[in-house]
Amino acid sequence: MSHERPKLPTDLTPPAQLPWVRRLAARLLGRGLSRLQAQHRDSWFQGHANGQRTGHADGLREGYEEGRVDGFEAGRQVLVIRDTRPDAHGVPGLDDALFDDWRLPLTPELKKRFKADVAARLPAHAQPSAAQWKMIFSDTPSTCVIAGAGAGKSTSLVLRILLLRHYLGFELEAMTVVTFTRESRKDFIARLVQVFGLWQLALSPVQARELVRTFHSRILPLVRSLPGFSQVRAFETLGSEQPGGSEAGVDSNPFDLRINDAQRQQLNLCYRDLLHTSPRFAELIAGLRREALQLKALxxxxxxxxxxxxxxxxxxxxxxxxxxxxxxxxxxxxxxxxxxxxxxxxxxxxxxxxxxxxxxxxxxxxxxxxxxxxxxxxxxxxxxxxxxxxxxxxxxxxxxxxxxxxPVIWLENYAAAKRLTASLAGDAVAGPGFDYKVKGELGAAPLLDAFVGAAGFIENLGLDVSVAVGGMSFPQGDTDALFFEALSLYWKALEAHLLAQSPPIMSYNRMFALFGENNPENLRLLPDPMLRPLSHLMIDEFQDVSPQIVSWLRACLREIRRRGPAMHVGQVAQHSSLLCVGDDWQSIYGWRGSSPKYFMEFAKQFVAPSTTRVMLADNYRSHQHIIDAAEHIVKSAPAIAGKKARACGPAAEQPVPVMVMERDEATLARQLMDHYRDGESVMLLYRKSVDKSVIAEHLQPLLNHEASLPAAQRRFRQLTYHSAKGLQADAVFMLGDCQHLTRSPYKNQVYRQAGLGRAGDPEGYDNAQKDEILRLAYVAITRAIKHCYWHVETPTGEAANLPRASVQVDGNKACFEDLRGAQPQDASR
Structure with missing residues (x-):
């Protein structure tokens, strides 16, 4: 409707003036007519018309003004209703989070009191740095601590436990500290008991052992709490049982693949039964035997x-x-x-x-x-x-x-013939009687040992053996196809065979899988007291976890949160938390299925309402040249951004370069003896077991002397590069390069199935191993406090073109002294 103001009628022109006589006569006559109430017809019409026009115009004007105002106000009060609701009905979301949104109740007063107590009870050199205090005082549900070599993480972790127990009142049975090996667990328990003693807090060895665990020792009680499995034994600890049912091997090195007699007996019994009941398995074994024993063409x-x-x-x-x-x-x-x-x-x-x-x-x-x-x-x-x-x-x-x-079978020795004799005689309880080399492995192994090794790798990746084998493919005529089909048949039979024993037997891998993310319903069978120790987890060496362990951890944390406050009634420790300490540069167990991915992507893998991230950059062990040399070797491997360690310990004042030289056992022995005679602790690291025997000829007097001393007084140790992690010595001697020698088709395939490796990389495992050899050299170098000597051989033949860590050495940098190619007298410095 238009709101324009209507046009008004035009005003009339006034009439001409009459003479006065006429006006007088008209007035007299008009008064008379008025008394008579007479009306002049034309005047009436004229007046009516004028009045109508004037009234109409005034009415229009007044109506327009009033209507305009009223209409404008009415228009302002009109409510336009828009319905933006979705057509679909609401569906509640799934709360699949690992943690509640909560915080540790750490007040400024409590922090101040704890810091004062630490300052009074711990020596000056053991006082935490600002970064270590950030780790100790982390109040978020999840905490990721990047701790390089020599970062003092153990003391910080001990103080974290002290804070939770003594200052916040958390129950010990609500916490678990996880270490990877029996040796590291033993050292950590001793440190924990010592520090608690400084606060006059009684912590018995039994309590400490219950608190500080390995993953394996924590999963076993969960399985034993299930109906029918109270006496279950772990396959990996068969033969190491002690009186009373305890198992000495429950905290052993999880990466030890050696098979003892008790384990081999079960493997062979299963092999015998399957060979007699499965024609296809027998056919596969015959094909593998023929391939394994036949003389290789040249x-x-x-x-x-x-x-x-x-x-x-x-x-x-x-x-x-x-x-x-x-x-x-x-x-x-x-x-x-x-x-x-x-x-x-x-x-x-x-x-x-x-x-x-x-x-x-x-x-x-x-x-x-x-x-x-x-x-x-x-x-x-x-x-x-x-x-x-x-x-x-x-x-x-x-x-x-x-x-x-x-086809020729070349019997190399009497022992090989004896195994073959047993196999041909039908004595299957003695095992297959031949070795097999899976492509990508460094050497051949007894067939059943090879089965155990391949199955262990697959399961550590969180995969089922049969499913993984079903996802593999091999070229026509590749005998690895026979091997993995036989493995699939054998592994199912072995699991059934072990469970049929009295008491039943189960592998650790199987235990973790039973309580992983693929089987959350099994966790619901556990009583609260079995699950509660996993409420507040603190895990060391987290860079070495496998996909299978990660799945188990996430499943446990999710189940604890699902149970809610009812699980913690009457307890001071509520909710759940996860604190992980690690160093992706020290991830060296990829050959067993571990991956640094879960530590490098911690916030993504363990989603939390809030996460604290701590970088411990101070190195209290080595001087800066050792740190810089190690970091230069490993710098090309993918790593957490922003890492750069700085020397802060006593050794920082006298840096000497890492010496790299051509391998010479005699020179190495002389250098080693010089440091030993100076009263220093000495560590010899080797890559191959044969190297230990070779160098022993040059060190026999030292070895005899060390053997005569009490263990506490010994200053010399011989270790593999891998087993040295976590240890240190004044002088470290590295014998041998770190080199990636093989290509593993089957591991590349299962790596992809597990979602590891870079997207679109057909050789994800092999490329990860090329990074791992750099990390292995980093671990070896950072064992040194003052001196590091690296003796590397010159590769020949095909090995010359394979990746090796020593090519990263840069003699132009102050942290290295590269003596390769120097005169013999120079190399003996």
Whole structure:
């Protein structure tokens, strides 16, 4: 509707003035007419018209003004209603969080009192730094502490426990501190009892052992609390049981893969039963045995072949006599004849010359040649021969590898023959009787040991063995396909076999899987007292956790939160929390399925309403050159951003570079003895077990002297690079490079299945291992307080092109002194 003001009527023009006579007459006449109430017709109409027009105009004007005002006010009061509600009905969300939104009740007064007590009771060198206090006083549900080598994390963790227990009143049974090995657990318990004693707080060894656990010792009681499993034993601790039912191995190194006799007996019994009940398994084993025992072919262009092919005819002429000599040796050793092998001196033509077999295995349709056992006298010769028997035998083997087109089993020694004998005789309780090398592994292992190793890796990644195998693929003719199909059959049978024992047996991997995120209903069967110790978790070395452990932790935290306040009635410690301490640069167990991913992505993996992040950058162990050298080696590996350690301990005042030199055992021994005689603690680290034997020849006097001393007075230790983590010495000697030597097709596949590795990377595991060799060198270097010597060999052949940590050494930096290529007298400095 338009709100324009209407136009008014035009005003009338006034009439002309009459003469006065007429006006007088009109007035008199008008008064008379008025008395008579007479009306002039034209005047009436004229007046009416004028009045109408004037009234109409005034009415319009007044109506417009009043209407305009009233209409404007009415318009302002009109409410426009918009309905923005969704068409769909509301659906409540799923509360799947790990933690409540809560805070530790840490008041300024309490913090001040605790700091004063620490200052009064701990020595000056043990006083926490600002970053350590941030860790100790973290009040959020989750806390991530990045603690590099020598960062003093143990003391900080002990003070954190003291704060919770003594100053906040948290019950010990609501807390768990997790360490990875028995040794680290023992050291931490001793430190904890010592510090509590400074506050005059009684903490018995039993209480301390209950508080400080390994993951394995914490999962076992959960399983035993279930109906029917109160006496369950862990497969990994079979043979280590003690009187009373305790298990000595429950806190052993989780990365120790050695199989003892008690475990092997169960493996073999399961193998025997499955071999007799599963035709497909028996078929697979026959194929694996044939592949494992058969002599491996050698390219005819190989230098060894080219060197020995020239003596083919000469070797053929003495072959029958060589066979006689070797058979006599085997007969004298009680190793020949072998049941299941038909003695048969059949011949085969090699480059136009005739050579002999020793026998034939009908079951495998393969020919057998006996070898020269290494335990025999290496100088033993045939009468009148120039070469020893072992050399003649090696020539024959090379020729067979290059030119024999028949399947040949080459029995290297008496022990291998004994295992084969048991297997061929149907004595399956003795095991398969042959070794197998999975592609990507450094060496062959007894078949069942290889099964255990592969299954352990798969399960540590949080995968089911059968499901993982079903997701693998191999090229046509690849015998690893047979291996993993056999593993899938065997592993299911083994789990059933172990559970059928009395009392039942279960692997730790199986225990963790039962209470992981895929089986949350199992956690609901646990009584509150079994789950409550996991309410407030403090985990050391968190960079070494596996996907399987992460799944178990998250499932437990989620279940604790689900149970709510009812779980904590009458307790001071409420809710749940997680504090993890680690260093992604020290993650060195990827070959067993661990990954630093969960520590590097802590806030993403353990989502919390709020998280405290602490960076402990002070290094109280080493001087700056050692720190800088180690960090330079590892800098190309993915890492948490912003890490840079600084030396703060007594060693910081006298930095000397890390010395890198060509491997020389004699020089290493002299350097080591110099430091030992100076009264320093010394650590020798080696990569291969054979290196320990090699260097022992040069250190025998030192080894004898150390053996005569009480353990507390010994200053020399020999360790692998891996086992040295967490330890330190004044002088550290590193023997051997850190090198990635293999490619593992199956581990790359299951790595992808577990969601590890970079997206789109078909070799995620292998590339992760290339980073891990750098971290391993970092761990070794940072064991040193004052001096570090690194003896590295010059790689040859294919190894020269493989990744190795020593290529990261930069002799132009002050933290390194690279003596490779120096004169011998210089290298002995």
């Amino acid at each position: 390219d005819r262009d190989h230098p060894d072949v080219q060197k020995r092919v020239a003596v083919t005819q000469l070797s053929s002429g003495r072959d029958e006599e060589l066979c006689d000599v070797i058979e006599d040796l085997w007969f004298q050793a009680g190793a020949w004849p072998i049941k299941g092998i038909e003695p048969s001196r059949e011949t085969v033509e090699i480059n136009g010359s005739r050579f002999h077999f020793h026998g034939h295995i009908a079951e495998l349709d393969a020919w057998v040649v006996l070898g020269f056992d290494p335990k025999e006298n290496q100088q033993y010769k045939r009468p009148g021969a120039k070469l020893p028997v072992w050399a003649e035998w090696v020539i024959k083997r090379t020729l067979f590898q290059a030119f024999c087109d028949k």
